[in-house]
Amino acid sequence: MLKPQVMEQLKKIVGAENFATGAQELICYGYDATQMEFLPDCVVHPADANEVSQILKLANVEKFPVFPRGAGSGFTGGALPKGGGVVLVTTRMNKILRIDTDNLVAEVEPGVVTEQFQIEVEKLGLFYPPDPASLKFSTLGGNVAECAGGPRAVKYGVTKDFVMGLEVVVPTGEIIRTGGETVKGVVGYDLTKLLCGSEGTLGIITKIIFKLLPYPAAKKTMLTVFDSIDGAAQAVSTIIKGKIIPTTLEFMDHATLTCVDRRFNLGLPAEGRAVLLIEVDGDPDLIEKQAGAIHDLIQPLGLVQFRVAKNAAESEELWRVRRLVSPSLRDVNPDKFNEDIVVPRSKVPDVIRKIEVIQQRYDIPIVNFGHAGDGNIHVNIMIDKSQAGQEEKAHQAIKEVFQAALDLGGTMSGEHGVGLAKQPYIPLELSAEQIGVMQGIKRALDPNNILNPGKMFPA
Amino acid sequence: MLKPQVMEQLKKIVGAENFATGAQELICYGYDATQMEFLPDCVVHPADANEVSQILKLANVEKFPVFPRGAGSGFTGGALPKGGGVVLVTTRMNKILRIDTDNLVAEVEPGVVTEQFQIEVEKLGLFYPPDPASLKFSTLGGNVAECAGGPRAVKYGVTKDFVMGLEVVVPTGEIIRTGGETVKGVVGYDLTKLLCGSEGTLGIITKIIFKLLPYPAAKKTMLTVFDSIDGAAQAVSTIIKGKIIPTTLEFMDHATLTCVDRRFNLGLPAEGRAVLLIEVDGDPDLIEKQAGAIHDLIQPLGLVQFRVAKNAAESEELWRVRRLVSPSLRDVNPDKFNEDIVVPRSKVPDVIRKIEVIQQRYDIPIVNFGHAGDGNIHVNIMIDKSQAGQEEKAHQAIKEVFQAALDLGGTMSGEHGVGLAKQPYIPLELSAEQIGVMQGIKRALDPNNILNPGKMFPA
Numbered sequence: 001m002l003k004p005q006v007m008e009q010l011k012k013i014v015g016a017e018n019f020a021t022g023a024q025e026l027i028c029y030g031y032d033a034t035q036m037e038f039l040p041d042c043v044v045h046p047a048d049a050n051e052v053s054q055i056l057k058l059a060n061v062e063k064f065p066v067f068p069r070g071a072g073s074g075f076t077g078g079a080l081p082k083g084g085g086v087v088l089v090t091t092r093m094n095k096i097l098r099i100d101t102d103n104l105v106a107e108v109e110p111g112v113v114t115e116q117f118q119i120e121v122e123k124l125g126l127f128y129p130p131d132p133a134s135l136k137f138s139t140l141g142g143n144v145a146e147c148a149g150g151p152r153a154v155k156y157g158v159t160k161d162f163v164m165g166l167e168v169v170v171p172t173g174e175i176i177r178t179g180g181e182t183v184k185g186v187v188g189y190d191l192t193k194l195l196c197g198s199e200g201t202l203g204i205i206t207k208i209i210f211k212l213l214p215y216p217a218a219k220k221t222m223l224t225v226f227d228s229i230d231g232a233a234q235a236v237s238t239i240i241k242g243k244i245i246p247t248t249l250e251f252m253d254h255a256t257l258t259c260v261d262r263r264f265n266l267g268l269p270a271e272g273r274a275v276l277l278i279e280v281d282g283d284p285d286l287i288e289k290q291a292g293a294i295h296d297l298i299q300p301l302g303l304v305q306f307r308v309a310k311n312a313a314e315s316e317e318l319w320r321v322r323r324l325v326s327p328s329l330r331d332v333n334p335d336k337f338n339e340d341i342v343v344p345r346s347k348v349p350d351v352i353r354k355i356e357v358i359q360q361r362y363d364i365p366i367v368n369f370g371h372a373g374d375g376n377i378h379v380n381i382m383i384d385k386s387q388a389g390q391e392e393k394a395h396q397a398i399k400e401v402f403q404a405a406l407d408l409g410g411t412m413s414g415e416h417g418v419g420l421a422k423q424p425y426i427p428l429e430l431s432a433e434q435i436g437v438m439q440g441i442k443r444a445l446d447p448n449n450i451l452n453p454g455k456m457f458p459a
Numbered sequence: 460m461l462k463p464q465v466m467e468q469l470k471k472i473v474g475a476e477n478f479a480t481g482a483q484e485l486i487c488y489g490y491d492a493t494q495m496e497f498l499p500d501c502v503v504h505p506a507d508a509n510e511v512s513q514i515l516k517l518a519n520v521e522k523f524p525v526f527p528r529g530a531g532s533g534f535t536g537g538a539l540p541k542g543g544g545v546v547l548v549t550t551r552m553n554k555i556l557r558i559d560t561d562n563l564v565a566e567v568e569p570g571v572v573t574e575q576f577q578i579e580v581e582k583l584g585l586f587y588p589p590d591p592a593s594l595k596f597s598t599l600g601g602n603v604a605e606c607a608g609g610p611r612a613v614k615y616g617v618t619k620d621f622v623m624g625l626e627v628v629v630p631t632g633e634i635i636r637t638g639g640e641t642v643k644g645v646v647g648y649d650l651t652k653l654l655c656g657s658e659g660t661l662g663i664i665t666k667i668i669f670k671l672l673p674y675p676a677a678k679k680t681m682l683t684v685f686d687s688i689d690g691a692a693q694a695v696s697t698i699i700k701g702k703i704i705p706t707t708l709e710f711m712d713h714a715t716l717t718c719v720d721r722r723f724n725l726g727l728p729a730e731g732r733a734v735l736l737i738e739v740d741g742d743p744d745l746i747e748k749q750a751g752a753i754h755d756l757i758q759p760l761g762l763v764q765f766r767v768a769k770n771a772a773e774s775e776e777l778w779r780v781r782r783l784v785s786p787s788l789r790d791v792n793p794d795k796f797n798e799d800i801v802v803p804r805s806k807v808p809d810v811i812r813k814i815e816v817i818q819q820r821y822d823i824p825i826v827n828f829g830h831a832g833d834g835n836i837h838v839n840i841m842i843d844k845s846q847a848g849q850e851e852k853a854h855q856a857i858k859e860v861f862q863a864a865l866d867l868g869g870t871m872s873g874e875h876g877v878g879l880a881k882q883p884y885i886p887l888e889l890s891a892e893q894i895g896v897m898q899g900i901k902r903a904l905d906p907n908n909i910l911n912p913g914k915m916f917p918a
Contacts, residue, residue, distance in 0.1 A: 100803070100805075101700060102696045102700065102803075102804070102805035103696075103803040103804055103805050103834075104699065105803065125702070146645065147645045147649075149643050153642060153643060154642075157642065158642070158643055160649070161620070170892075170896055174892040174895070174896075175892070176890065176892045176893045176896060177890070177893065178893070180868065180869070180870055181803050181868050181869075182801040182802065182803060182833065182834055182835075182868075182869055182870055182873065183612060183613075183616065183617070183801075183833040183834075183835075184608050184612060184617055184801045184830075184833050184834075184835050184870075184873030184874060185801060185870040185872070185873060186605065186606045186656045186870075186872050186873065186874065186875070186876050186877070187870055187871060187872050187877055187881070187885065187888050187889065188877070188885070188888075188889050188893065188894075188897050188915065188916075189653055189656070189657055189661070189897045189900060189915075190619070190652045190653055190655065190656055190657075191893075191896060191897070193649045193652035193653070194648060194649055194652070194653050196649065197645045197648070197649055198648055198649075202648070213704075214699075214702035214703075214704070215702075217702070237561045237562075240563065240673075241560060241561065243584070243673035243674075243676070244673075245672075245673070282745075283742075283745050283748070285744060285745070285748075286741075286742050286744070286745050289742070289744075342641040342642075342643045342644060343641065344559070344561075344562040344564065344640050344641060345561070345562055346559075346561035346562050371643075374641065374642040374643050375562075375641055375642075375643075376641075376642075376643045409639065409640050409641075410639070410640075410641055411639055411641055411643070411644040411645075411646055412646060413644070413645050413646050414641065414643030414644060414645065415643060415645065416645070417645050418645070418646055418647070422646070426646065426647070429646050429647075430646065430647050431635065431636070433629075433633040433634070433635045434635045434636065434637070434647065434650075435647075436633070437629055437633075437635060437650065437903075437904060438647050438648045438650070440903035440904060441648060441900055441903055441904075443903065444896075444899035444900055444902065444903035445896060445899060445900075456647065456648075457647075
């Protein structure tokens with residue numbers, strides 16, 4: 001529990017209207033998209049790096065923990081104030097500072113909502129590709145801290161690939177700049193990428209310099225249905241071996257299709273066992289050619305339907321199948337654990353088969369869909385928590401799913417991060433030596449263990 | 460000076476035939492592409508990570524410095540054994556372990572020569588874009604340690620952008636894996652990118668996992684001559700604003716053209732003041748269209764010649780202009796300092812103008828060429844060291860060139876690194892706080908300061 005005089009100092013730093021200790025506020029800033037909740041001692045909404053710096057300097061003197069938070073849309077508890085302390089909300093720092101159309105660079109504050117940023121750059125004919133599912137509410141600072149992904153990562157990469165530089169308040173309170181505005185730059189260690197995906201444990205981001213691209217001239221959406229999982233999974237490798245890198249290659253397994261079709265009656269062919277939603281973008285003539293080539297490449301793989309959207313409205317209609325997945329899942333069971341394993345893309349059929357075995361062993365429905373182009377599969381373990389033993393069984397199944405991904409050369413998280421939820425499983429993926437190096441870096445930057453303590457690594 | 464019994468232990472680890480103390484060997488492994496030289500105590504050629512680990516563990520017990528080295532082609536002394544110690548050469552670890560055409564991934568040992576790797580992946584229709592000028596002899600391990608760039612970085616990025624994972628022996632001797640084979644992966648800190656460009660100060664790379672791309676179907680080369688530097692520099696921004704990202708946008712200023720033309724008689728138009736060598740790659744129809752669009756975009760900018768290569772032989776002929784630059788420079792003066800500043804690409808005209816002023820102030824010829832597409836300009840300060848005071852003047856001029864790049868939001872090195880050569884200038888670019896964070900990381904990973912000690916940061 002923070003001392004009253006420390007609370008007073010915090011209130012002075014951010015101003016009374018940006019400081020809260022009321023029960024409502026504490027509850028509002030104590031949850032995220034996991035089902036975990038922890039109450040902080042207080043919530044602060046600093047205006048800039050200077051206030052963040054003062055808060056962290058005070059924290060190092062008074063030894064209280066600080067938990068940075070964007071929109072709180074994380075899936076692993078990375079922003080949750082476990083053990084209590086100060087939640088530091090970045091949403092007041094919400095300005096797009098500049099969009100430089102000459103150098104294809106933008107500078108923003110961390111509290112800008114992802115979609116808002118995309119809308120603004122698109123007005124200028126530019127493109128910020130990362131598209132996490134949360135983009136309508138998640139903040140760019142959170143996206144960077146978690147290294148958010150999304151469907152377009154196949155072609156364009158993840159958030160990290162667009163971060164050129166940062167302004168960061170390090171845990172001891174100093175304000176530093178990392179990286180810069182140039183594509184090349186090799187002076188000193190790459191602190192920028194180290195901060196990306198560090199989940200608020202190594203610094204609080206107060207400004208971000210993003211790389212932008214020209215907005216693609218056109219896009220083409222295809223809904224393809226296969227008579228087997230293997231056919232769909234092979235299609236992914238076949239297309240890429242055919243030298244076409246689509247913007248998205250979204251996969252839905254039979255369980256997913258059943259859920260969606262039962263509820264929304266999309267009229268998918270009865271013999272369909274898996275769907276790939278494929279999108280290509282770029283020059284209009286080129287994508288026309290690519291759509292034809294994709295059809296020819298995947299035709300022999302048990303293709304039972306191939307629909308090409310003729311215009312934006314039809315494209316939206318095809319995307320609807322994918323968008324309806326989440327709302328449909330609750331028909332299977334009321335509670336879900338949404339994991340996001342990744343395997344090398346050619347191993348998608350193997351991991352799906354392994355998950356099938358796990359599903360049968362535990363007798364729990366598991367629904368798989370996701371970003372097959374980069375091997376990133378969302379594994380949804382559907383349970384009813386009100387039934388005794390189901391949650392325990394789910395945790396056992398999750399552990400086996402992680403192990404299956406790791407055995408195939410993958411990772412247990414492609415987008416969601418570690419936070420609190422995956423912390424117990426870290427030793428499955430990282431060796432004691434790897435963890436040792438990472439803990440050494442944490443200690444070097446945060447000697448008093450102020451920033452998001454107890455996260456990422458096993459205590 | 461290493462104790463004789465320590466030398467004996469090193470000889471035992473790598474085998475007598477892979478251990479050397481003879482004067483010839485010491486001299487051969489004590490220089491690089493700078494004009495600096497330092498003699499090590501001995502040279503070891505380990506076979507694998509296990510031997511590297513044993514060497515570093517011994518180094519931590521006996522407290523001797525270790526200097527990892529690839530081909531020794533570095534421009535800043537990053538591999539030089541200043542102060543003596545052990546040079547650890549990675550060239551025996553020279554196998555391409557696998558090229559995975561399904562997942563567009565390759566795993567290699569660090570001693571593989573860059574061009575050799577490119578040839579092997581191209582045989583399979585794949586593409587490894589980074590193309591440092593040293594590619595015929597530099598090693599991939601060295602490329603990763605320095606984060607090598609090259610002309611194709613405009614479109615494809617630098618070495619770091621293709622490194623997915625590493626096997627690394629950390630300074631204390633533990634062997635760790637970083638990253639992996641998947642595009643997405645957010646478990647733990649990104650040690651992979653931290654190691655890229657760390658210039659052998661944080662670990663010795665013993666395996667590299669690279670991302671590959673499909674080889675572009677076709678390419679088109681254009682030689683464009685402008686009647687002013689400004690025209691050429693504006694052309695760069697204009698093309699990219701026109702939504703075309705060429706593979707290369709190589710720039711040569713008037714001094715460069717004069718050198719090349721005087722020696723090789725290329726028949727460039729007399730009114731030419733700057734050249735852009737432009738290459739686009741991809742779908743044959745698309746690049747045809749892009750070449751036309753580029754012509755139309757740059758026509759109003761003082762274009763005095765526009766030559767498009769019709770075939771590979773003509774393309775080679777156009778590239779000859781660029782390739783002849785280095786051999787021509789010595790006509791200006793016998794000695795050169797080759798710097799590699801970067802500015803945001805729209806600032807190229809400004810930095811060239813500032814360099815012009817510096818040149819006049821110091822009365823030293825300065826020749827500028829390089830990768831204008833990413834704002835990376837090679838600034839060649841041409842002197843005659845035999846003339847008293849020239850070297851001193853050159854160092855003064857270099858410092859002003861760095862400051863000019865920094866004032867325009869750039870960096871003093873895009874590709875060559877810091878090493879020993881740029882160490883004195885680091886405080887121009889990095890703040891004391893930034894340096895403090897980087898030194899903290901170095902200390903955390905290398906508590907006994909074994910690996911490449913005294914490099915990167917001011918002592």
